[in-house]
Amino acid sequence: MITANEYTFKIFRYDMKEPEVRPHFRSYRIKVISGLTVLMTLLRIRDEIDGSLSFRSSCRSAVCGSCAMVINGKIDLACRSQVASFGDNTIVLEPLPNLEIIKDLVVDMTPFWDMYEKVKPYLIRKSPEPEKEIHQGEDERKRIDQNVNCILCASCYGACPVLSRTPDYIGPAAFAKLERFVLDSRDERPLHFLEGINNEKGVWGCDTMLRCIDACPKDVRPIDSIVGLRKTLLKYKAKKIFGITKDED
Amino acid sequence: MLAHDVLIIGGGLAGLRAAVGLCDKYDVGVLSKVHPVRSHSIAAQGGINAALANSPDGRDDTWKKHAFDTIKGSDYLADQSAVEIMCREAIKVVYEMEHWGCPFSRFPDGSIAQRPFGGADYPRTCYSADLTGHVLLNTLNERAVAKGVRVYSEWFVLALVTDNDVCHGVIAFDLKSGEIVPILAKTTLFATGGYGRVYLHSTNALINTGSGIGIAYKAGVPIKDMEFVQFHPTALIGTNILITEACRGEGGYLINKDDERFMARYVPNAMELAPRDIVSRSIQIEIDEGRGFEHPLGKYINLDLRHLGAPKILEKLPGIRNICIDFIGVDPILEPIPIMPCQHYSMGGIDTNEKCETNVSGFYAAGECACVSVHGANRLGGNSLLDTIVFGKLACLAIDEHLRNNSAKPDEKLLISKKEEMEKKIYKLMYGGNEKPYRILVDLSKTMSDCVGIFREKAGIEQALMDISKIKERFRDVHVNSPKLYMNYELLNAIELEYMLEVAHTIAIGAYLREESRGAHFRKDFNTRNDTDWLKHTVARIGKDGEPVISYKDVVITNYQPMERKY
Ligand SMILES: Cc1cc2nc3c(=O)[nH]c(=O)nc-3n(C[C@H](O)[C@H](O)[C@H](O)COP(=O)(O)OP(=O)(O)OC[C@H]3O[C@@H](n4cnc5c(N)ncnc54)[C@H](O)[C@@H]3O)c2cc1C
Ligand code: SF4
Ligand code: FES
Numbered sequence: 001m002i003t004a005n006e007y008t009f010k011i012f013r014y015d016m017k018e019p020e021v022r023p024h025f026r027s028y029r030i031k032v033i034s035g036l037t038v039l040m041t042l043l044r045i046r047d048e049i050d051g052s053l054s055f056r057s058s059c060r061s062a063v064c065g066s067c068a069m070v071i072n073g074k075i076d077l078a079c080r081s082q083v084a085s086f087g088d089n090t091i092v093l094e095p096l097p098n099l100e101i102i103k104d105l106v107v108d109m110t111p112f113w114d115m116y117e118k119v120k121p122y123l124i125r126k127s128p129e130p131e132k133e134i135h136q137g138e139d140e141r142k143r144i145d146q147n148v149n150c151i152l153c154a155s156c157y158g159a160c161p162v163l164s165r166t167p168d169y170i171g172p173a174a175f176a177k178l179e180r181f182v183l184d185s186r187d188e189r190p191l192h193f194l195e196g197i198n199n200e201k202g203v204w205g206c207d208t209m210l211r212c213i214d215a216c217p218k219d220v221r222p223i224d225s226i227v228g229l230r231k232t233l234l235k236y237k238a239k240k241i242f243g244i245t246k247d248e249d
Numbered sequence: 250m251l252a253h254d255v256l257i258i259g260g261g262l263a264g265l266r267a268a269v270g271l272c273d274k275y276d277v278g279v280l281s282k283v284h285p286v287r288s289h290s291i292a293a294q295g296g297i298n299a300a301l302a303n304s305p306d307g308r309d310d311t312w313k314k315h316a317f318d319t320i321k322g323s324d325y326l327a328d329q330s331a332v333e334i335m336c337r338e339a340i341k342v343v344y345e346m347e348h349w350g351c352p353f354s355r356f357p358d359g360s361i362a363q364r365p366f367g368g369a370d371y372p373r374t375c376y377s378a379d380l381t382g383h384v385l386l387n388t389l390n391e392r393a394v395a396k397g398v399r400v401y402s403e404w405f406v407l408a409l410v411t412d413n414d415v416c417h418g419v420i421a422f423d424l425k426s427g428e429i430v431p432i433l434a435k436t437t438l439f440a441t442g443g444y445g446r447v448y449l450h451s452t453n454a455l456i457n458t459g460s461g462i463g464i465a466y467k468a469g470v471p472i473k474d475m476e477f478v479q480f481h482p483t484a485l486i487g488t489n490i491l492i493t494e495a496c497r498g499e500g501g502y503l504i505n506k507d508d509e510r511f512m513a514r515y516v517p518n519a520m521e522l523a524p525r526d527i528v529s530r531s532i533q534i535e536i537d538e539g540r541g542f543e544h545p546l547g548k549y550i551n552l553d554l555r556h557l558g559a560p561k562i563l564e565k566l567p568g569i570r571n572i573c574i575d576f577i578g579v580d581p582i583l584e585p586i587p588i589m590p591c592q593h594y595s596m597g598g599i600d601t602n603e604k605c606e607t608n609v610s611g612f613y614a615a616g617e618c619a620c621v622s623v624h625g626a627n628r629l630g631g632n633s634l635l636d637t638i639v640f641g642k643l644a645c646l647a648i649d650e651h652l653r654n655n656s657a658k659p660d661e662k663l664l665i666s667k668k669e670e671m672e673k674k675i676y677k678l679m680y681g682g683n684e685k686p687y688r689i690l691v692d693l694s695k696t697m698s699d700c701v702g703i704f705r706e707k708a709g710i711e712q713a714l715m716d717i718s719k720i721k722e723r724f725r726d727v728h729v730n731s732p733k734l735y736m737n738y739e740l741l742n743a744i745e746l747e748y749m750l751e752v753a754h755t756i757a758i759g760a761y762l763r764e765e766s767r768g769a770h771f772r773k774d775f776n777t778r779n780d781t782d783w784l785k786h787t788v789a790r791i792g793k794d795g796e797p798v799i800s801y802k803d804v805v806i807t808n809y810q811p812m813e814r815k816y
């Protein structure tokens with residue numbers, strides 16, 4: 001038997017273009033069968049009750065990173081959160097923190113993408129390409145596994161206490177992305193490329209509160225990357241002092 | 250007015266690959282209704298085919314063998330010249346993606362790992378665990394960032410502007426500001442992906458509405474082979490999230506309620522690794538004949554991975570394990586996965602040649618929205634990611650050639666009048682009648698799954714055609730709730746719905762007329778392939794009265810004479 005329980009969804013409403021209407025919550029009562037996700041319920045609310053509700057979604061399977069939001073006080077992907085898993089008949093939905101709200105649950109991701117672009121999130125090589133693949137050992141490949149999993153959902157960005165007071169801090173996801181390349185055996189970026197993060201807006205800004213790790217739906221652990229990058233920078237500095245490195249270009 | 254030399258619609262693999270190839274030389278704009286990394290390509294799991302011959306069991310693999318497998322898999326409906334191009338190019342594009350940083354899984358010798366996939370005689374599928382689309386799309390997005398490609402993220406294309414078979418650009422809709430913006434372009438490439446959401450049960454992302462195909466069709470561009478719709482054998486019951494073919498590639502079993510590995514009855518040689526159309530039908534027969542399991546969410550059969558053991562599942566299929574745990578509460582290490590066949594891929598699409606050109610000068614298409622055709626009546630797993638990147642790349646050559654040789658200027662006036670037309674249309678949706686868009690979509694998608702699904706027959710398709718015309722009537726009365734233009738997803742759904750109706754209509758009519766069974770198109774009333782009458786592509790154009798006009802065109806045969814498809 002399929003059982004449907006009645007739930008109250010309290011959803012944050014705000015419209016950047018109508019700043020005179022203060023942010024508020026609107027409640028929707030809806031019957032949900034067990035197993036249904038928060039995203040599927042949101043879609044039903046928009047379809048059946050209130051077409052003016054705005055939120056993002058795409059894959060509905062926890063791989064595209066569109067639907068991160070605050071669900072009953074905790075940041076998660078709406079599409080992988082089962083309504084029945086909260087043990088409560090009221091579900092409160094709010095937009096991701098640390099980003100400006102455009103409308104309802106939709107935030108402006110521009111600063112997040114700007115930081116992503118700033119760290120040069122791409123493989124940089126100087127050697128000529130071989131005819132076939134650049135060989136990479138299984139263990140070298142495994143080294144970047146965790147970072148590769150990042151779906152750029154900005155959950156960690158929303159959870160970061162440093163970003164809530166320093167909006168131009170680079171943020172956890174961008175560090176995880178940068179380290180993904182620094183650790184890639186094929187990448188040949190000169191170490192001085194890391195100078196840009198060698199400051200308080202960069203890796204030294206993190207308070208290691210571990211909130212990003214709690215928030216990440218993909219077990220990426222951005223703090224490991226921050227710590228890893230700090231170590232790389234210290235090694236680089238030591239080498240520079242002892243004149244070991246000839247940091248070309 | 251905004252203007253570009255090259256306007257690319259779609260930020261999935263096909264669109265980004267084309268952008269990266271053209272942006273050094275031309276002023277390129279990429280427009281996508283979601284941020285590029287949210288495109289459906291991100292969800293691809295299993296892998297991408299290329300005859301690298303890296304596997305110890307496949308040292309003598311060649312692109313020609315890949316081509317033969319593809320043509321045979323296509324049930325001989327693919328254009329063989331196009332298949333040969335794709336399979337030859339495959340090796341180059343996979344190495345290129347690797348050089349650009351794609352983190353493929355590796356063999357112990359450091360070369361790109363390859364796994365077996367359905368319908369292929371060799372382990373030819375390159376992969377990255379079960380996140381292949383994720384790594385490929387990220388790699389191309391990274392490339393695009395490195396090259397500074399101009400991206401219009403969260404912009405939706407409303408209409409294509411063509412006149413006398415020449416394309417002048419598009420009318421777009423900025424979702425954030427709600428503005429309707431004409432964009433002039435010397436060349437336009439559609440890379441808008443597939444139409445899964447025309448079906449009720451689909452593995453596709455929610456954004457896969459096929460609107461790009463519908464937009465092109467409405468602008469007078471012919472579309473091809475729409476009746477060929479792939480059903481994937483293994484999608485989770487309930488949510489229909491895909492459980493990759495790699496599960497079977499890695500050795501998973503399909504089991505019915507009598508605890509039987511039933512594929513032995515249908516394809517004893519290939520078993521679970523037969524091509525998708527055959528496995529999907531086999532599963533459906535098991536379910537229809539009462540050998541499936543019952544669940545509140547539907548009838549299903551089991552995909553059993555337990556014998557693979559925890560280490561292999563954790564290493565090769567970690568994403569699948571997470572999906573099963575998150576979405577159905579099943580850990581595949583301990584329990585079998587409840588699956589059913591679902592709509593998965595659109596073999597048909599905008600009619601293009603091998604250069605991605607359409608009938609309309611300056612208008613191109615690549616990726617899943619296009620039909621070259623390399624997949625014919627049935628696509629092999631791992632060939633579609635390949636198709637997107639190869640033809641995304643090849644589109645660059647054709648567009649470059651066009652821009653070098655063609656001095657015709659796009660016409661602003663045409664765009665302005667089309668913009669006005671679109672404004673009226675949107676106004677009408679906001680102040681229209683009583684029909685809700687979602688109700689219409691549910692009815693449409695249900696009709697398609699019920700009547701134009703895995704098994705088809707005349708009476709059912711007739712029913713679907715009748716339903717579709719009634720639904721088209723109802724669409725005239727459609728109405729959206731909120732009068733705001735920006736961030737109005739209900740409005741977006743209503744706009745896309747109109748195009749989905751056209752897409753569905755062409756699928757149903759193609760299926761109705763094609764009186765044979767070939768690949769994914771299976772007619773119970775004509776259950777064999779008929780090369781004498783039907784070795785040809787279906788082409789649909791919109792007629793003056795808005796109804797589809799069907800014609801046919803020959804399949805290109807080069808070296809591979811059609812023969813019976815045996816596995
Ligand atoms: C779950 C799943 C798994 C798969 N796994 C594999 C696999 O392992 N191997 C394989 O070979 N194939 C696989 N496929 C198929 C393959 O993923 C797709 O065919 C391929 O990714 C399509 O890429 P594309 O670039 O054509 O389109 P998409 O990635 O779908 O991108 C379409 C783009 O167009 C944009 N767009 C669409 N309409 C508009 C509009 N009107 N205005 C503006 N923008 C628009 C979208 O925003 C998006 O950016 C899988 C498919 C599914 C469903
Ligand atoms: S690190 Fe985790 S939380 Fe942060 S963007 Fe990536 S997937 Fe999301
Ligand atoms: S919709 Fe893609 S992650 Fe939730």
